[in-house]
Amino acid sequence: MGDAEGEGPGGTFPSLMAEGALLSRRGEHGKALGSFTNALQLQAGNKHCLVARSMCYLKLGDTENSLRDAEASLQNDKTFSKGLYQKAETLYTMGDFEFALVYYHRGHRLRPELQKFRLGIQKAQEAIDNSVGSPSSVKLENKGDLCFLSRQAESKKVKQKLQVKAPKKDQKQQSKVGPIRNEKTERQLLGELYADKAYLEKLLKDADLIKSSTKHGMTVEDLILGGINYLDTRTEFWQQQKPIYARVRDRKLMQQRWLPERKRKPSEVARYILKSMEEIDMLLTSSCPEGSCKKAEHVLKTIQGWSEDEIPNKNELIGNLYSCIGNAQIEMGQMGAALQSHKMDLEIARENDLPDAVSRALDNIGRVYARIGKFQQAIDTWEEKIPLAKTSLEKTWLFHEIGRCYLELDEAAEAQDYGEKSLQSAEEEGDVEWQLNASVLVAQAQVKLQDFQSAVMNFEQALEKAKLIHNDAAQQAIIIALDDANKDFIEELRAEQRTERLESFRGTNLPGNRCVKQCRKFCISPSLLPHPRTLGGVATPQWNGLDTTDTGGP
Structure with a gap:
């Protein structure tokens, strides 16, 4: 084996990749990260492994390393779809929705059949609309909106001046404490997680608890701060993805849209x-x-x-x-x-x-x-x-389905009748495929009616139609049905020949003993002959229960 497949830290490259994938599916992204890192020591720069590790980093909230690995996977192959998708996902998570949209579009152009790129384009576009806002949903009027904006700008300038004059010590202290958040906004963004964050902040005030350590050597304080930091990161992301004003705007629009008393424009309704x-x-x-x-x-x-x-x-x-x-x-x-x-x-x-x-x-x-x-x-x-029914094509389908139902009910005569109607409508429409279907239906009904000669003719017509439209499956099925119908037709012909042969020697104008001699000549057992009966002085036998009386006169 070469170095790529040789033993490395923890095993071979394929085994480490499989182990990492399994751990990742279990949600153990930290352990999976180690497996992929070890695999990259055996095959440095493997694009599939880099994407897998980037996904682990992203799950763990390390967007910088996730982006680094995603970009590395594209270093030698700019058209690597998995790398493009992973980079887009990382950029989206970082709140860089515009660039995420660019890479979703690139991936979609390369692999339009993948739904994940279409969904990515949709969610990135929605996030951009929510962050920037739709111009159609904002209208400034000269009643008070502009005055409010001017007052807001003035107050902003005053705040900036005060911040410039503020001592550096306060700035340092403020950055240490972290950004001052609006509790109401944070509660709306975090939802159910707000209670978890409040609980973590309460634990942080317990001096004895935060000094204790876990069995892995980490302090409880680090764990709590890590959890709070993660929730802060997600809050910032959700605020970027869909700010509070966008949520309020959407809620108002939805309420207005479905209010019964609101008069909707005909164009909106249509x-x-x-x-x-x-x-x-x-x-x-x-x-x-x-x-x-x-x-x-x-x-x-x-x-x-x-x-x-x-x-x-x-x-x-x-x-x-x-x-x-x-x-x-x-x-x-x-x-x-x-x-x-x-x-x-x-x-x-x-x-x-x-x-x-x-x-x-x-x-x-x-x-x-x-x-x-x-x-x-x-x-x-x-x-x-x-x-x-208005069109010939509609009638074709309708007659065919009715005929098919009659065939299922073993009413072959009705099935044949509707099949012929369907065939006629299909010929009027010029639809070869429906001519094929109708011909098969007629032939199947004729088989049940034991009209094998007509069935063979219709199966042959159907076979020609199937060849014309290159329907191989239909050709195979028709050939089998045609073979069976041919066998039945041949058997029918043989039976008719036997009957005709017997008819020719039935002895309408012959005495009984002469009829027996003729039967012996053709190897027919005389024991099969009943006693002759005389009609008008002429011997007229019956053959095996089949009344073969010649009603055409003497």
């Missing part, structure tokens, strides 16, 4: 609705039905609190939201809840005479019934929708 519906749809298409459902329920609750003057099409929008909730519930497998949501959509649509919404609701209700195996209810629902 923008909110449009953005919300886009988010609901995006979450559902991004395989996040839970988020889509929660968002739709939240918007529904909000819309229900608004008046119809603000939203002229309020009922239509509420029905649409119930439809979105139902679709998300289908994806989550909550079929009972989905059925209720879509029935609410249908009820609202019928009450408000909204034919498009009625069509949508019937479509979705049928889908739910089909999913849970209630095929007859699905058929009834979808057949009610047929007059509301």
Whole structure:
């Protein structure tokens, strides 16, 4: 082994990396830091190890060392995405939101598929907006705001003069004590942690306690001061990330936004609705039905609190939201809840005479019934929708699904009928993929009807369509079904040939003994022949229970 893999302090490089990762996952960042440091002694400058150690430093609140390691990981590779993200996270924690945003953007350009960079951009931008403030939310009027600012500036100048004249001793003493904080502000920023800080400060006044030491040699005073210092650091960060004035501003804006008596502008309402519906749809298409459902329920609750003057099409929008909730519930497998949501959509649509919404609701209700195996209810629902279908493509899908339900119910004739309707609509639309689906449905129904020749023809047509759209999976499935249908068709032909052969020697105009001789010639056992019966003086046998009487006359 080379030096990189050789034994070092505590083991090999891979073992130290694995140990550090395990300790870090357990939350033992101090121990993990030691493992990564030892690993770097074996492979100095390893970018992955530097990022791992930077993360430990950041967890421990040592932002300077965290930034140093993050920058070192980028020294030889400026496009190292993990290093870019770690540097951005460290800068964000340090309160340098602008530079953090720069590195989040760099990482996003290199690895746009990673969600962490998008989230980083979002939180950094929000922190900048909160720190700097949005110009639209601040309006200075000539009533008192400007006078207040001028008075504030004057008082600031006076304070600066007093500070210049103050003795140096007081300045030194003030820096030792630490910055004078507003207790109310600190309480708001720390939240539940404020009680912990107050407790630590109370312990610091116990002279006997702070002089004692731990078994590791650290004094209790150092531990308490470390805890207080950490809380002070976090307070400063939270103040930078979202100052108190920004919190107050946001709270007031939220209160104003949802006050029932406040008159919202039509443009605000339209923008909110449009953005919300886009988010609901995006979450559902991004395989996040839970988020889509929660968002739709939240918007529904909000819309229900608004008046119809603000939203002229309020009922239509509420029905649409119930439809979105139902679709998300289908994806989550909550079929009972989905059925209720879509029935609410249908009820609202019928009450408000909204034919498009009625069509949508019937479509979705049928889908739910089909999913849970209630095929007859699905058929009834979808057949009610047929007059509301507007395009050939919509009819194609609708006829196909109804036919599929009939096939599941073993009603092959109805399935074939709807399959042919679906195929006709697909040909009118020129949609090859739906022509493929409809042809397969017709062929499957014909197999159940034992019309194997027609089934083979439709399977062959479906195979051509599958080749045309390069659907390999469909081709394989159709080839297997076509092979089975061909076998059944060949067997049917053989059976017909045997029947025809027997028909040709059934002896309609022959005496019974002559018929027996002909059967022996073709190796047919005479014992299979029943006694001849005479119709109008002509011997007419029956073969094995099959009535082969020639009704065409003598």
